[in-house]
Amino acid sequence: MPWLRMLAASAVSTVLIGASAVTTAAAPDHRGVRDSVHTAGRVKAAGDVLQYSWPGVYFEGRVRGTGVGVVLDDPAADYDVQVDGATVATLVTPGRTTHWVRGLREGVHTVRLVKRNDTPWSTSSFGGFVAAPGGAVLARPAARSRQIEFIGDSLTVGYGNLSTSRDCDSEQLRRTTNADVSYGALTARGLDADYQINAYSGQGMVRNYNGGSPEVNYRTFYDRALLNVPGDVWHNPGTWRPGLVVVHLGTNDFSTPVNPGEPWTEESLAAAYRSAYSGFLEKLRKRYGAATTILAVGTGPFAGHVEHVVRERNSAGDRRVRTWPLDTTGLDHAGCHWHYSARDHRLLADRLTAFLADLPIRW
Structure with missing residues (x-):
């Protein structure tokens, strides 16, 4: 791709x-x-x-x-x-x-x-x-009993998913991006769950797209409510207790070759990614407790690294961390810049929903 x-x-x-x-x-x-x-x-x-x-x-x-x-x-x-x-x-x-x-x-x-x-x-x-x-x-609608948090990059945002062409200028990209028809939103609504889409285009676990903005990465922003306010922290009002957290980070870390001047080799990047991923999962576990199921998405060049981290977590006794090997068969990648199309997001929502049906999630 x-x-x-x-x-x-x-x-x-x-x-x-x-x-x-x-x-x-x-x-x-x-x-x-x-x-x-x-x-x-x-x-x-x-x-x-x-x-x-x-x-x-x-x-x-x-x-x-x-x-x-x-x-x-x-x-x-x-x-x-x-x-x-x-x-x-x-x-x-x-x-x-x-x-x-x-x-x-x-x-x-x-x-x-x-x-x-x-x-x-x-x-x-x-x-x-x-x-x-x-x-x-009138009085506000009641909250749903199920909650899902989606963590990711542009693929989770729904980047250019309504576009009719892969070649998009910035105007077309903004007008054709719709997180409300992303695989996360579709999955959550199908399960009658409230959800958060905490996704940031271009960000990686340790390395951003093409090595850009090396002073930050996704983890820099995860705790914020206001992304453009350095040091901002979102304070959970106590009502956000997701039974499921889906982590889909790694595409930007590995989708482009390491450029001259970047502080990485292929080996050191892979090692740093696995270490940061493990630490991020530990952070999620401490934040949400032992009952929350954490689903780590693996696909393409980073699938093996995700599986490695999940095996380590399982071996350490955390059995509620699972891997979802995202199946890209049949996807057309017809969104802006070869991202998932709206059709792709529907297919992925169906596949994720079927996968979740076999998990012992404590809603």
């Missing part, structure tokens, strides 16, 4: 796809955003908004009436707005706005907002859902 490219960051103008007006005259429900929406993502309260950075973060609410407003401040990311299970609008870099969905039948409606792409250089802000005049924001 040709080398995978890192996600480029640049600003674009605001575009609205979908039939609905956009205004700026609205305020969040008086009870506060956190009390009126359900989210499983890594968010931080900042006054009357929730801030976040990771892709695939979603917010769910319930509204009575004929319209619902979505309060946002985001100059970089794209969103889907879903009402009663159907996507009614796609917001492209909406900026600071309230997007209104009007003309709903009178009654109670579920509304879901989901961040489609990864914008690690920017902080996103959500100010809640608001009801049209005469309506009301």
